[in-house]
Structures are given as C-alpha cells and as structure tokens.
Amino acid sequence: MTDFPMPSDASRKPSKSSLLVADARTRKRNAAEKRFRAYGAGAIAIAMLALVILLTTIIGGGAGAFRQTYLSIPVALDAEVLDPKGNRDPAEMSKVLTLSYGRVLDAAVVEAVKANGIEIDGLTPKDMSGLISKEASAQLRNRVLADPELLGQTVDVNVLVNGRVDGYFKGRVTMESAAADGNTSPEQLKLANVLKEGGMLVTRFNWDFVTNPDASDQRPEAAGVGVAILGSLYMMLVVLFLAVPIGVAASIYLEEFAPKNRWTDIIEVNISNLAAVPSIVFGILGLAAFINFAGLPQSAPIVGGLVLTLMTLPTIIISTRAALKAVPPSIRDAALGVGASKMQSVFHHVLPLAMPGILTGTIIGLAQALGETAPLLLIGMVAFVREFPGAPLEGLFDPATALPVQIYNWTQRADPAFIERASGAIIVLLVFLLCMNVLAVILRRRFERRW
Amino acid sequence: MYDTNRLENAVGQDDIKISARKVQVFYGDKHAIKDVDVDIQDKTVTAFIGPSGCGKSTFLRCINRMNDTIPIARIEGDIKLDGEDIYDKRVDPVQLRARIGMVFQKPNPFPKSIYDNVAYGPRIHGLSRNRAELDEIVERSLRGAALWNEVKDRLQEPGTGLSGGQQQRLCIARAVATSPEVLLMDEPCSALDPIATGQVEELIEQLRQEFSVVIVTHSMQQAARVSQKTAFFHLGNLVEYGDTDDIFTKPQDSRTEAYISGRIG
Numbered sequence: 001m002t003d004f005p006m007p008s009d010a011s012r013k014p015s016k017s018s019l020l021v022a023d024a025r026t027r028k029r030n031a032a033e034k035r036f037r038a039y040g041a042g043a044i045a046i047a048m049l050a051l052v053i054l055l056t057t058i059i060g061g062g063a064g065a066f067r068q069t070y071l072s073i074p075v076a077l078d079a080e081v082l083d084p085k086g087n088r089d090p091a092e093m094s095k096v097l098t099l100s101y102g103r104v105l106d107a108a109v110v111e112a113v114k115a116n117g118i119e120i121d122g123l124t125p126k127d128m129s130g131l132i133s134k135e136a137s138a139q140l141r142n143r144v145l146a147d148p149e150l151l152g153q154t155v156d157v158n159v160l161v162n163g164r165v166d167g168y169f170k171g172r173v174t175m176e177s178a179a180a181d182g183n184t185s186p187e188q189l190k191l192a193n194v195l196k197e198g199g200m201l202v203t204r205f206n207w208d209f210v211t212n213p214d215a216s217d218q219r220p221e222a223a224g225v226g227v228a229i230l231g232s233l234y235m236m237l238v239v240l241f242l243a244v245p246i247g248v249a250a251s252i253y254l255e256e257f258a259p260k261n262r263w264t265d266i267i268e269v270n271i272s273n274l275a276a277v278p279s280i281v282f283g284i285l286g287l288a289a290f291i292n293f294a295g296l297p298q299s300a301p302i303v304g305g306l307v308l309t310l311m312t313l314p315t316i317i318i319s320t321r322a323a324l325k326a327v328p329p330s331i332r333d334a335a336l337g338v339g340a341s342k343m344q345s346v347f348h349h350v351l352p353l354a355m356p357g358i359l360t361g362t363i364i365g366l367a368q369a370l371g372e373t374a375p376l377l378l379i380g381m382v383a384f385v386r387e388f389p390g391a392p393l394e395g396l397f398d399p400a401t402a403l404p405v406q407i408y409n410w411t412q413r414a415d416p417a418f419i420e421r422a423s424g425a426i427i428v429l430l431v432f433l434l435c436m437n438v439l440a441v442i443l444r445r446r447f448e449r450r451w
Numbered sequence: 452m453y454d455t456n457r458l459e460n461a462v463g464q465d466d467i468k469i470s471a472r473k474v475q476v477f478y479g480d481k482h483a484i485k486d487v488d489v490d491i492q493d494k495t496v497t498a499f500i501g502p503s504g505c506g507k508s509t510f511l512r513c514i515n516r517m518n519d520t521i522p523i524a525r526i527e528g529d530i531k532l533d534g535e536d537i538y539d540k541r542v543d544p545v546q547l548r549a550r551i552g553m554v555f556q557k558p559n560p561f562p563k564s565i566y567d568n569v570a571y572g573p574r575i576h577g578l579s580r581n582r583a584e585l586d587e588i589v590e591r592s593l594r595g596a597a598l599w600n601e602v603k604d605r606l607q608e609p610g611t612g613l614s615g616g617q618q619q620r621l622c623i624a625r626a627v628a629t630s631p632e633v634l635l636m637d638e639p640c641s642a643l644d645p646i647a648t649g650q651v652e653e654l655i656e657q658l659r660q661e662f663s664v665v666i667v668t669h670s671m672q673q674a675a676r677v678s679q680k681t682a683f684f685h686l687g688n689l690v691e692y693g694d695t696d697d698i699f700t701k702p703q704d705s706r707t708e709a710y711i712s713g714r715i716g
Contacts, residue, residue, distance in 0.1 A: 259522065260522055328559075330555065330557060330559035331559060331561065331562075332520070333517065333520075333553075333555055333559065334555065334559040334560070334561060334622070334625075335561070335571075336517065336520065336548060337515070337517070337548060337552065337553035337554075337555065337626065338548070338549075338552065338571060338572035338575075338625055338626065338628075338629055339545055339546070339547075339548040339549035339572060339575065339576060339629060340545070340571075340575055341545045344575055348571070348575075349561055353562065
C-alpha cells in the first residue's frame with residue numbers, strides 16, 4: 001500500500017471544474033448522442049428519398065396510362081359491305097367480321113387525309129390505315145350492331161389511335177425510333193402531327209383505362225384494369241367474409257377460452273410458422289385443395305379469395321391475439337367480479353377495447369392480400385381474361401384476374417406501351433391500398449373515441 | 452367504540468355467512484394456503500391482515516372463486532356460503548359472484564360511462580324490468596357508495612375520468628348494484644390518498660348494515676379502525692382469528708404479537 005503514491009486530496013475527489021465548461025466525459029456522451037441522432041435522421045432521409053424516387057418513377061411512368069390519344073373522323077358506313085343481305089337483321093349482320101369494319105375505317109382515314117388536303121412525301125396507305133388502333137374496328141362493330149339504323153350514314157367516330165402514335169405524343173416514340181420500327185414510320189408520325197394541329201387528334205383523360213378489360217399484345221392502347229379491379233374486389237370480399245370472422249373467432253378462443261396446454265402451444269407455434277410460409281406455397285395448396293380436389297373453377301375469384309384467406313388468417317390471428325393480450329386483466333377481473341360470464345366479459349368489455357388493434361391488424365392483412373401475386377399465378381388467375389365476371393355470388397366463380405397479376409402480366413409483354421400500362425395499374429393498386437389505410441385510421445379513431 | 456362493536460357481534464354471533472374448513476390452495480407446486488378454518492359472520496366487517504405473500508388475498512379470491520381464472524390454481528377443502536358448498540360441481544361461479552361482490556386493489560372501472568359502470572351488473576343479471584327501475588338502482592348504488600352527489604350531473608361521462616378515490620367508490624357502487632350478500636375488498640385503499648381512504652372507510656362502516664364485508668388490508672390501523680373481526684395470516688397459515696380488539700390488545704400467538712408490534716412483516 002505504501003508503494004503507491006498517495007493521491008493528493010484534490011485529485012481523489014471529482015475535480016471541481018467550472019459548470020460552464022463541459023468535461024471530457026460529458027463531451028463524449030453528448031457526441032455519442034449526436035451521432036445516434038444523425039444516424040436516425042440519415043436513415044429517415046434515405047427512406048424518404050427512396051419513397052420519392054419510387055413515386056416519381058411510378059407516377060412518371062404510369063400517368064400516361066390515364067391519358068390516351070383519340071382520332072375523330074367521319075366514317076361512311078357502307079351498307080353494301082356491312083350488311084350484304086340488306087335486311088338490317090342484327091343476327092345476319094353479326095356474321096360480318098370485324099375485319100370488314102377495319103376496311104371501312106381504313107377507307108375513312110384515307111378519305112379524311114384527302115379531304116383535308118394533307119400531302120406528305122412517301123405516305124403509304126398502310127401508314128394511314130395503321131394510324132388507328134385495331135381495337136377501333138371492334139368498337140365500331142359493336143356500335144353498329146347496337147344501332148343498325150346507322151348503316152348507310154356517315155357518322156362521326158372517336159376512335160383509339162395506334163399505341164405507337166399515342167407513344168409519340170407521350171414522348172415514348174421518336175422519329176428516329178419510328179424509322180427503325182416496322183409498326184410505324186416517320187411519315188405516319190408526320191401525318192399524326194398534322195392531324196393534331198388540325199384538331200382531329202386529341203390526347204385526353206382516359207377513363208377507359210380503369211374500366212376496360214385487358215387487350216391483346218397488338219393493342220396496348222385499349223388495355224385497361226377493369227377486370228382486374230373487379231377480380232381483386234371480389235377476392236377481397238371473400239377474404240373479408242371468411243378470414244375476418246374465422247381469424248377473430250379463433251384468436252378469441254385461443255386467447256380467452258382455450259386451456260393452456262401442450263396442444264394449444266403446438267397450435268400457437270404453428271400459427272406463427274404459417275405466417276412465415278412463402279405465399280407461393282399457399283398457391284400450391286389452393287391448386288391441390290380447391291381446384292384439383294374440390295373441383296372449383298380455375299381463375300375464379302372464389303379460389304383466389306380462399307387462398308388469400310388461408311394466407312391472411314395467421315396475420316389476423318396474431319394481431320388480434322396481441323390486441324386481446326393488451327387489454328388489462330383488471331377489466332376481465334372487474335367483469336367477472338360483478339358476475340359476468342366469461343363470454344360476457346369478453347364480448348362486452350375485452351373485445352370493444354381490443355377493437356382498434358383488431359381492425360388495424362385486419363386491414364394490414366387485407367392490404368397484404370390485395371398486393372399478393374405469387375399464389376394467384378398457380379391457380380390460373382394469370383390467364384388472359386377479357387370478359388367481366390358477373391355479379392356476386394355467381395360472379396365469384398367466373399374467370400377474372402387481379403391487379404397485381406395484371407401488373408405482372410403486362411411487364412411480360414414486348415410492346416413498351418405495356419410498361420406504361422403496368423405503371424398505371426400500380427398507381428391504381430397504390431390508390432386502393434391508400435384508401436384501405438385511410439379507412440383503417442378512420443375506424444380506429446371512431447372506436448377509440450367511444451371510450 | 453369497540454364496546455359497541457362487541458355488543459353487535461354478540462347479537463349476530465350465530466349468523467355465520469361463510470364457513471371455511473381445511474382450505475388448501477396450491478399454485479402449481481406451491482402450497483399457498485394451508486389448512487385455513489374460518490367463520491365469517493353476517494353484517495360484520497372481517498379484516499384479513501398479514502405480511503405480503505401470506506395468502507390473505509388468495510384466500511379472499513377463493514371465496515368468490517376468482518381463483519378459477521388462474522389455470523394452475525387448485526383448491527381443496529370446503530367453503531360454505533349459507534351452508535352450501537360453493538365448490539360443489541353444480542355451482543355456477545357466475546351465480547356465486549352475483550351474490551358475493553368484489554372490489555379490487557386498483558380501481559378498475561370499465562372504460563364506459565359512470566351510469567353504464569353501475570348498471571352493467573343489474574343489466575346482465577336482469578335485475579330491472581325497465582329504464583326507470585335501472586335508474587333507481589344506479590342512484591341507490593351510487594348513494595350507497597357516497598358518490599351520488601359528486602357525479603349525479605355527469606352520469607354519462609366516462610368512469611375513467613374520475614379521481615382515484617372516486618373511481619374506487621364507483622367500483623364499490625358497481626359491486627353493490629347487484630345487491631350481493633357479501634362484499635370482498637382486496638386492499639381497496641392501497642392506491643388511494645388519506646382523504647379518499649377515509650371516505651372509503653366510512654363507507655365500509657355503512658355497508659356493514661347490509662352486507663357481510665371482508666377486507667384485506669396491509670394497514671393494521673385500518674383493520675383496527677374498520678373491522679370487528681380480524682384474521683392474521685402468516686406464510687399461508689391462519690395464525691389467529693378473533694375479535695379485532697382482542698387481536699390488537701392481547702394476541703394469543705407470538706407471531707401475531709410480533710407482527711402487530713412491527714417486528715415482522
């Protein structure tokens with residue numbers, strides 16, 4: 001002990017320095033705190049940046065899908081061609097193929113070009129007829145079949161323009177790329193320019209994108225998400241009516257009534273594991289159980305809804321149980337203490353208190369299901385569906401597709417116009433998710449205010 | 452003060468409301484209550500005192516079978532309410548709890564209005580035929596809990612918005628609204644300030660006119676103030692049970708004496 005130099009009295013005590021000067025230890029702690037805050041702010045900044053990039057990419061790429069170029073021209077509906085028998089019988093007229101209407105339209109474009117005195121060097125008839133979408137002839141045919149009296153008259157039609165020409169006005173197609181493209185030509189684009197100046201070509205808001213069904217590879221300009229929205233909606237209905245009651249009832253039973261023993265432990269572990277099962281596995285299960293075994297139709301929203309129900313159940317059960325667990329036990333004691341039965345205590349007191357949490361979990365589960373793609377591919381929802389499904393309940397068994405699958409489907413196609421469509425569909429999907437989240441917040445507020 | 456109590460005790464001596472014989476409680480392997488024999492008289496305040504973890508709350512919760520909600524709890528022996536075994540297979544604990552009300556340690560009003568808090572018990576037991584009758588029960592219960600004057604103008608406001616003492620009296624009103632025969636109170640004043648404690652103690656004195664009250668308390672002074680009978684629990688045993696002033700003035704057991712003089716506990 002004596003070997004050690006005895007520290008002087010002053011150095012043994014914490015040195016009495018000025019409060020106005022931070023000592024080394026304090027500076028170090030403050031620096032650590034500052035660093036931590038900087039990390040946090042940095043992380044949030046990166047996240048915000050990513051979000052901004054995501055939104056600008058999607059909106060930049062997809063906003064075009066909501067605007068479409070249309071051509072208004074007078075069309076002479078030649079009765080000789082469109083009603084060869086001349087008796088205006090819709091049954092007879094429906095034997096005339098869409099192809100003939102195409103020729104009528106082609107002639108109308110040539111006529112319109114001539115009538116307006118447009119002259120462009122090297123403009124071929126193919127350039128002129130190729131200006132309008134292949135979908136246009138089908139639309140004209142439907143219109144004439146609905147109203148045979150139009151035959152023989154010259155009517156003003158408003159038809160979709162070819163995707164390339166539409167892309168030219170959206171900046172996707174240029175004169176240079178058109179020169180190398182077999183489906184369009186610089187002359188066609190020049191013609192489009194002239195028509196636009198003449199007010200016959202108009203680019204305007206396109207509701208058809210939201211209401212139209214999908215279209216084939218050659219006519220991206222006509223493709224829409226109508227069937228996909230309806231299919232997704234039907235599936236959400238199935239999930240809502242199956243997963244929510246089953247999930248909430250299961251969690252109430254497990255949390256409040258079930259005896260705590262080895263069996264319930266096993267069930268609990270299994271539910272947690274199910275939440276982590278890759279969604280495509282649920283697709284295989286759905287294919288095996290609902291389509292191959294139960295014999296339900298392929299591509300049907302009912303099957304998609306059932307598969308998504310299986311997938312959503314663990315999420316709902318886990319969040320509902322967490323919400324029930326968060327209700328203080330004193331409330332249960334209070335209810336039991338005045339002589340409420342177990343069920344009364346749960347339904348009168350515990351469940352209302354857990355409601356905000358249950359709703360949040362449920363809507364998160366539904367949103368997850370809305371965005372799910374993989375399991376739907378396996379049960380045939382990826383099919384090309386142009387027919388709208390009927391009204392529920394029969395409609396649940398009609399073929400349909402779903403929004404995320406439609407997006408996936410469009411990104412697979414060759415024509416770059418479909419990239420725009422896919423981004424547009426992503427915007428629609430995000431709007432739906434946003435609405436669901438807003439609904440969740442509103443419901444939560446409402447239920448919380450009651451107490 | 453104690454003299455009058457003893458006089459009343461002498462009058463009601465035969466009215467045994469609850470009789471417990473050889474009650475054992477196990478929490479898993481832990482033997483929490485050992486061989487408790489006790490007779491609780493009608494229209495009397497009985498206090499259970501003892502150090503923490505001695506089993507007094509556990510025993511209290513046996514009386515209205517609240518321990519049923521704890522899966523690992525196991526109860527042996529018999530507890531009789533008016534001569535009927537409450538642990539008989541045919542007894543529905545729900546019916547039992549309507550006759551034996553309970554007030555808990557922490558005020559736990561339902562997150563509903565003051566009115567609904569009190570009306571909940573009568574509603575689920577169907578004690579009223581119409582709204583007017585229910586209103587009457589609520590008013591009577593709130594008056595009984597000495598809360599009516601403070602809340603009569605805001606019956607529709609949430610019960611959780613009251614002060615701690617008011618909340619506890621609301622819980623008492625809720626418990627008496629079902630017209631129980633016995634009222635169990637598990638440290639009802641431990642979360643309250645001295646003024647609120649005083650109000651609740653006064654209330655207990657009034658409640659004794661109608662019910663048999665069993666109160667668990669940590670405070671020996673409180674036991675001495677409010678009760679006519681006192682039971683001292685220690686390590687799961689009922690060490691001594693008798694008239695309150697006997698327990699406090701001439702305890703028979705050395706452990707009781709050690710506890711009330713502050714040497715253990």
